[in-house]
Amino acid sequence: MCTYRTRLAGATLWLAMLGLARPQSMPADTETPPFTTLYKWKHIDFEFPSERHRSYAIFNGDYVPANVLPLGLEVYGSRIWVTIPSWRRGVPATLATVFRSGGINSPRLRPYPDWSFHRAFTKNNNCSGLTSVFRMNIDNCGRLWVLDSGQIDSQDSPKQVCPPSIVVFDLRTDTPIARYVIPEKYVLQDSLYSNIVIDSRREDCSDLHAYIADTWRFGLLVFRESDESFWRFTHHLFYPDPLASNYTLHGLNFQWTDGIFGLALSPLDNYKERTLYFHAMSSYREFYVDTSILRDSYRVNDSATEFKLLGESRGLFGQSSASAIDDNGVMFYGLVTRDSIGCWDTRKPYQKKHIGIVAKDTTTLIFPNDVKVDREERQSVWVLSNRLPMFQAGPLDPDDYNYRIMYADTVEAVRGTVCEPIVHTYREWHK
Ligand SMILES: *[C@@H]1O[C@H](CO)[C@@H](O)[C@H](O)[C@H]1NC(C)=O
Ligand SMILES: *[C@@H]1O[C@H](CO)[C@@H](O)[C@H](O)[C@H]1NC(C)=O
Ligand SMILES: *[C@@H]1O[C@H](CO)[C@@H](O)[C@H](O)[C@H]1NC(C)=O
Secondary structure, three states: OHHHHHHHHHHHHHHHHOOOOOOOOOOOEEEEOOEEEEEEEOOOOEOOOOHHHHHHHHHOOOOOHHHOOOOOEEEEOOEEEEEOOOOOOOOOOOEEEEEOOOOOOOOOEEEOOOHHHOHHHOOOOOOOOOOOEEEEEEOOOOEEEEEEOOEEOOOOOOEEOOOOEEEEEEOOOOEEEEEEEOOHHHOOOOOOEEEEEEEOOOOOOOOOEEEEEEOOOOEEEEEEOOOOEEEEEEOHHHOOOHHHOEEEEOOEEEEOOOOEEEEEEOOOOOOOOOEEEEEEOOOOOEEEEEHHHHOOHHHOOOOHHHOEEEOOOOOOOOOEEEEEEOOOOEEEEEEOOOOEEEEEEOOOOOOHHHEEEEEEOOOOOOOEEEEEEOOOOOOEEEEEEOOHHHHHHOOOOOOOOOEEEEEEEHHHHHOOOOOOOOOOOOOOOOO
């Protein structure tokens, strides 16, 4: 703990000297160095059109505060996007924003792009709005790619009210510009498309592909925007490890047989290529594949040897949720049974001596669920922690802060740790 605090004090001083410290009306919440807690909530509330709307939504069950769990996040410009899947009754909006500027402890969420896209206000749902969003990713052309499962009340009595789809928003105008329905032949019984990453290298995004994880039917779906086509890889490395499917945290024991989930794209290498690192949620291992394989629809049946095991196991309690890589090639990932954020410099071998911990906290980092790196000049790693297993096991304590959005400068976060990059050509050590 001591080393974290010293490191943070140094970083803050350094930023202050350069006049870069974020102006705030509220002192920064630095309970988990090197992370700053931007927001924390006991329960999630929304900017309803009026108090009367809020009261009515509570009265008729469209808004049940205890059932609203934030899951995914994305950061762009002055805003942060938060997803809230419709797992239980009473989720009035499934995608929302908050400002990045902070200054308030627990801001109300603003439905994105507005209330008319959300179920509480569109009773005759014809699937033109949003149903239940898990995760999302923003491309380098200012567009938000939203993965909508189309299913409601998943924990009570699942109803597939709309087909699973990708919905794309233009963030300059906050309007939907496309909706791609995932073809039925790729939606297997109990498929759960839970995570999406966008890969484009051209400035105009004309080469855009999306990689989408099917966590329960162990597939990797690829979408190519140019001709709106989909194809699907399956592989044994997408399966959960039975020995890692037994979770224990904070005295709670549960079994999840979740397959491929974490997806992280490397920066471009010397050959203008990228590697996709991936792992099953119920696994202590990391794997990788060259994206040139994924982008080739002709390789779906003959690429088994292209998906590869990376280095060593993370060891017991090494289950990892989401992961993301910054421009220096450092990966950050949630260690859900260790209340921690892990790190690894992708140029170094994936071995225990090279994988580190950026932060650990048994209060603020209970189930770090989503991890993203933003696109600013000085990048930050963003974490959303949400106590998901406790939410599923019973109501969360309404008097406790259950959900947090935290961030840390990616360079400062790994300074002095085994993840601090040594300047080398990308992948020099790796291949
Ligand atoms: C769906 O409903 C919305 C709002 O009622 C309406 O604007 C839109 O035209 C409808 N779309 C279709 C395809 O019927
Ligand atoms: C699962 O974890 C619990 C708690 O740590 C332990 O008691 C149990 O033996 C484990 N079961 C298996 C099959 O590993
Ligand atoms: C892959 O195999 C499936 C099932 O045999 C077949 O339908 C499909 O055409 C094959 N795709 C390619 C690109 O070879």
